[in-house]
Structure formats: C-alpha cells, structure tokens
Amino acid sequence: MSKLIKSLHTCLKTTIAVFNDKQKLINHYQYDNSNTIVYQYLRMLEELDEVDRHFCFLQGQFEEMFLLYKDKKSKLTLIIGPWRTNPINVDNLNNLTSSYKHQLIEFLEKLPIFFLNDIEELLTLVHFCFSKEESNLLEFPLQHYVQSLLDNECYQVSSYLLEENYATYDYIYQQENTVLQCVRSGDTEQLLHLKSDLSNFLSVPQTGNSLRSEKNFSIILCEKLSSVSIEVGMNFAKAYHIRNMFVKKIEKSQTLPQVAKNRAAAFVYFTHEIGKLNSKTSLFQSPFINAVIHYLYNNLHQKLSTKEIASHFNISESKLRKDFKAVTKVTVKDYFFNLKIKKAMEMLKSGVKVEDTALALGFKNVSHFSRVFKSTTKLSPKQFQIQS
DSSP states (O other): OHHHHHHHHHHHTSOEEEEOTTOOEEEEEOSOOOOSSOOOHHHHHHHHHHSSSSEEEEEOTTSOEEEEEEOTTTOOEEEEEEEBSSOOOGGGGTTSOHHHHHHHHHHHHHSOBOOGGGHHHHHHHHHHHHHOOOOOTTHHHHHHHHHHHHHOGGGOOOHHHHHHHHHHHHHHHHHHHHHHHHHHHTOHHHHHHTHHHHHTOOOOOOSSOHHHHHHHHHHHHHHHHHHHHHHTTOOHHHHHHHHHHHHHHHHHOOSHHHHHHHHHHHHHHHHHHHHHHHHHHOOSSOHHHHHHHHHHHHTTTSOOOHHHHHHHTTOOHHHHHHHHHHHHSSOHHHHHHHHHHHHHHHHHHTTOOHHHHHHHTTOSOHHHHHHHHHHHHSSOHHHHHHHO
C-alpha cells in the first residue's frame, strides 16, 4: 500500500499525508520541504468526519485545494495537497508583510495545478487505486443536491411571478440582443449611439443587494461578449483575457455607477477589437464565411482538416465545402493553405528562421514546408528570405 501511495505522490507531484484509523500520522510524502504554511491536518480530518462520505475537497486560506480520501478497506485516510486550481490571486496577500508575501508566492508558484474541471478525474484515479472501481463518486452527491433544490419551494417559479416580471424580462432580452448584435458587427460608432442603453441596462434583482445583483448581471454579459467574440473569429485566449480583465474591474467596483461604467467599457472594448478583426478579414458579404476566415487566421499554427473546421461551426462538412467555395471560389483547404504561405512569407521577411516558421505554422517538418513553399512561390524559403 505504501508503494502505491508513494507512486501517487510521484505522479501527482503533490504532498500526501497518510493517517491510520486513530488519526495518527504514519507517512508524510512531501513535495515541498518548506514550512511556509503549517496545515492543521487534524482539523481537516474533523471536517471529513462531518460529511456523510468517505471523501471531501477542502480549500485553504490562499485558495489552495486538498482532497481528503478515506479507504474503507485499509482504514487509511489520505490528505492529498495542496494544489492550485487557478493563477495566484495576489490581492489576497496584500495584508501580509512583504517578506512573507514573497515567500508565500514562491511557495504557491511551486504547487501543481489541477483545474476545477479536473478534480473529478483526480478523485476517480485515487478511488480506483484503492478500490479497483472505475466510478464517478461525485455523481450521486450532485444528483442529491439538485434534487434538494427541486424540492425546495424557494427555487420554484410560480406562473404568477413569471407573468408579473414578463415585461421586464422581455425588455432586458430585447436590449441585450440589440447591443450584442451591434458588438458582433464590430461597429463602435453604432454602439456609442446606444450609450444610454449601455449605461442603464436593467437587471432583475436576484438578491437583496443591488450592487451584487448588478455585478452578477455584468459578469454574465462579459461571458456573452467573449463568446460572441470567439464566434466571429477572435483568438479565444485574447477573448478570455479581456473578459477576465473586465470581470476583475467589475468585482472591484464599489458603486453602481462604477459597475455601469465598466460594463459599458466592456461592450465598447470588445466591439472595437471585433471591428479591427473585421477590417482585416471581412472580405465577403457572408458573415458566416467571414467567421470561418477569422477562425482560419487564428489557427494558422494548427493542422486543421475541413471536417474539424465544420465541427467547430456545427455544420456538415459537405455544406461547409459547398458554401465556402460558392463565396470564395476556392476550397477551404486551399484557402487555409494560401493563408499559411502568406503568413510564412511575412515571417521570413521579418527574419524568422525557416525551421521556426515551419514549426509555428504547423507543417510536418522543414522539408515538407520547403517543398510546398517552393511549389507556390517558385523559390525555396531560404532563397525567398535572401531576396527579401
């Protein structure tokens, strides 16, 4: 059993503390030997006893996470962690002395990262190691939780309430739709004509705290803005970065006018960025074909097949081929290939090495890149670079 736990420790690259049924520490596999944070393991074990399961997840003071797992057969309890699920939130450390803050950041940066969506797999792995059962232990607790919500009258929506608020909800939907369509077009000037709508968006109070309700509503809108931006071709990493930036600004807002200001700024910012995209690649009347071209531009580093592109847009491969060629007069494959060659020429002109260019644009190898480049330009990449 100790060899198995040691293997888990090595593979997960995280600390594992092992306790017997008397809550005595019998093994401690440390990933980091520093004593930056001293964890109260016995208090954690008490929390496990309080839940009606043989496992639980706990969060530390600095958003680090732990998995507590009790094996029924061996009667051993494992405390696995800490690990991180997201980037370090430096704002949480502002009250610390500068020396300890630096020490703590250094400690947190060394922790492994398991994203929140991955903790189900982590639990499945640990459970399988001890029980040889491949089962989702979170499924039943989730079903039980949802059922408790369904049974709770507070979550039931009466027909009377729906009728009372229909006009308000309808107004919000229409306003939201109008502004998002404007964002999708990338027309900042048109968006600014709707400035009053941007500043005075209504949100139906979901809590007794108006500021919190407005923040919640604004964060949902930021998510919609990022989704719209990705749909029309914005690089997803850029879209998420902008979204997160505005979510932070909204969360830090102390007054309703500040929330409204940051919400409006998010709409204008996304619209401006989409407008820049449109000016580069909106070559055709068809918004769908332009969206496909945006997507191709953002994925020049990939080896994309027409099937994969069609799947991304939830359209059949045959329809994509037909519609794309009808508008652009070339196939999707040829258009994507020509974009890659054009980008390769730009990179070579700017002094990027042939090997790095081939790698950056997703070619199999340098010889394959050189061959297809020469077939198009009549020059080898090296010859082209010299002549440029």
